[in-house]
Amino acid sequence: MRGNDAGQKVTTTAIIEAALFLSQEPLPLDKLGQICGVPLAVIKDSLQKIKADLARNERGLVLLETSKGFQLGTKPETAACVEKLFTADQINTPLSQAALETLAIIAAKQPVTRLEIENIRGVKADGVIDNLLKRGLIRITGRKEGLGRPLLYGVTEKFMHYFGIKDSKELEELMNLDT
Amino acid sequence: METLLKQEQVDPYYVKLSAFEGPFDLLFHLINKEEVDIRDISLSKITDQYLDYLHSLPQLNTDRAGDFLVMAASLLYLKSQILLPQAPSFLQGREEEALFFGSKEELVRHLLEYNFYKSVAAKLKNREEEQNKIFLRSPGPPKILMVNTQLNFYGYDLGVLQQALLNIRERKHKKEAKKEAERGKIRLPDGISFLKKVRYIASRLKECTTCFLEDFLLKFEKREIILTFAALLELAKRGKLSLHQKDNSHRIQVSKKM
Numbered sequence: 001m002r003g004n005d006a007g008q009k010v011t012t013t014a015i016i017e018a019a020l021f022l023s024q025e026p027l028p029l030d031k032l033g034q035i036c037g038v039p040l041a042v043i044k045d046s047l048q049k050i051k052a053d054l055a056r057n058e059r060g061l062v063l064l065e066t067s068k069g070f071q072l073g074t075k076p077e078t079a080a081c082v083e084k085l086f087t088a089d090q091i092n093t094p095l096s097q098a099a100l101e102t103l104a105i106i107a108a109k110q111p112v113t114r115l116e117i118e119n120i121r122g123v124k125a126d127g128v129i130d131n132l133l134k135r136g137l138i139r140i141t142g143r144k145e146g147l148g149r150p151l152l153y154g155v156t157e158k159f160m161h162y163f164g165i166k167d168s169k170e171l172e173e174l175m176n177l178d179t
Numbered sequence: 180m181e182t183l184l185k186q187e188q189v190d191p192y193y194v195k196l197s198a199f200e201g202p203f204d205l206l207f208h209l210i211n212k213e214e215v216d217i218r219d220i221s222l223s224k225i226t227d228q229y230l231d232y233l234h235s236l237p238q239l240n241t242d243r244a245g246d247f248l249v250m251a252a253s254l255l256y257l258k259s260q261i262l263l264p265q266a267p268s269f270l271q272g273r274e275e276e277a278l279f280f281g282s283k284e285e286l287v288r289h290l291l292e293y294n295f296y297k298s299v300a301a302k303l304k305n306r307e308e309e310q311n312k313i314f315l316r317s318p319g320p321p322k323i324l325m326v327n328t329q330l331n332f333y334g335y336d337l338g339v340l341q342q343a344l345l346n347i348r349e350r351k352h353k354k355e356a357k358k359e360a361e362r363g364k365i366r367l368p369d370g371i372s373f374l375k376k377v378r379y380i381a382s383r384l385k386e387c388t389t390c391f392l393e394d395f396l397l398k399f400e401k402r403e404i405i406l407t408f409a410a411l412l413e414l415a416k417r418g419k420l421s422l423h424q425k426d427n428s429h430r431i432q433v434s435k436k437m
Contacts, residue, residue: 024316062313071315079312092311097300098200100307104299120293122246122279123201136338163306164313174302 012036013046020050026069065166067157102128103137103155108175111141111152129153137162202250202279203293205232210290217290222261222283226254253278257286339424343431344408347396355400376403376410384420384435392422392431 015036019027032043047070051063060078064071074082083091095103102125105117117125132138141154165171199205209228210220230251256278280286380395387394395411396404411433414420423432 021316064313073313073315076309076312079314082314083312094307094311095304100300100303101296104296104303108296108299120289120296121201122203122250122293162310163303164310165306175299 011046012038012042013049016043016046017050020063020070020072023071026064026066026071028069031069064164066161067167096128098123098128099132103132103159106132106138106153107155107159107171110154111144112154113144113150113152115150117153202247203290205229205247206250206290207294207297217294218287220287222254222257222286226258229254249277250279253280253286256281257283339427340422340431343392344396344404347393348401348404351397351400351404373406373410376406377414380407380410380414381419384433390433392433395433 016032019032019035029040029043032047033040036043047063053059054061054063054075060075061072062075064073098121101121102117105120106112109116114125114129117129129138133140135158136156137159138153139156141152143149144152160166160171165174199208206225206229209225209232210217213220213224215221233247233251256275257280260282275281280289383390383395392411395407411420411422415422419436421434421436423434424430
């Protein structure tokens with residue numbers, strides 16, 4: 001417990017919530033531990049409490065966990081209304097079917113060449129790959145040895161954040177034939 | 180035109196070829212219409228339906244027709260094998276390589292693989308929709324980009340600088356293209372070196388307390404741009420200058436540090 005000038009005591013949970021509210025970047029566990037001056041186990045416990053509390057209907061936020069740390073976001077159910085606060089160009093344009101299929105192939109088989117992608121889909125991949133590179137969802141990871149030394153592609157951390165995939169384990173689960 | 184209209188009225192699944200990105204899309208469409216498992220498709224039936232489909236179109240879009248025709252040839256080849264299993268292959272070696280597949284097993288395997296990725300893509304689409312509904316705190320007031328010794332741009336992708344560089348180069352190319360047309364090949368002046376670039380940047384910064392990234396890069400040709408950019412990064416790394424961007428829509432400022 002900590003006290004401020006007015007003598008009111010606040011819990012670690014409260015401090016973490018305040019930090020998450022303020023921060024413009026995801027906050028990793030160790031950073032939160034540093035701010036609060038408590039062991040990581042206590043931090044983890046508080047985060048669980050926050051997550052459970054946010055699940056209530058009256059709360060409009062969610063606790064996100066990414067590879068970079070924890071972050072507050074708005075509850076998806078509020079989107080229909082709160083998105084009116086933004087202009088059209090500030091909102092992400094959804095990806096095309098071709099882009100999604102290409103991303104699925106790259107995510108599953110990375111590193112993979114353009115030709116391998118084209119062989120699976122049966123159509124040229126140039127335009128889609130350029131677009132995905134521009135969006136920062138894929139990157140060039142190197143070159144394949146052999147004839148022509150073609151470029152190899154893989155997904156990026158931005159890809160993980162974009163689809164809300166926490167880590168490589170979650171990505172693997174996505175690839176399982178469980179539907 | 181008349182036959183098209185009739186097809187539209189009779190067949191609720193009728194769509195134009197342009198709706199299909201490639202021949203596999205069309206094939207999937209026909210298989211799903213049959214509502215059979217990929218492994219159980221009747222090759223003969225699918226081939227006939229595929230060809231009927233191509234024939235029903237008033238004209239084939241010529242730049243995409245190639246792949247659709249290769250698919251037709253591949254299906255016909257497989258159908259011929261079924262009808263005449265004893266007959267020797269009428270294709271020469273390289274010709275079979277040009278087809279999408281040489282056997283029904285290959286076709287089924289290919290369709291199953293593609294279908295798997297389609298289902299993953301569908302899962303990704305759901306996640307995308309969900310994620311697009313979650314909003315995060317937007318970046319606040321302008322902040323200084325601190326470059327620590329590992330050259331790690333806190334809060335920004337290297338992609339941002341990359342994009343800035345690409346934009347500059349694009350404008351450069353347009354300018355150069357005009358000049359080159361008039362004067363012929365441009366020679367790189369002698370005596371350009373990394374050290375000279377560093378000194379150049381230092382002297383520019385003395386004059387203007389804040390300049391923009393483009394100011395340092397716009398008037399050089401490609402090799403000089405790369406050297407200057409590298410020099411900028413080196414100086415930032417050493418803490419001699421800072422790079423600062425208000426948000427993604429603004430230009431990148433270069434400021435001298437004391």
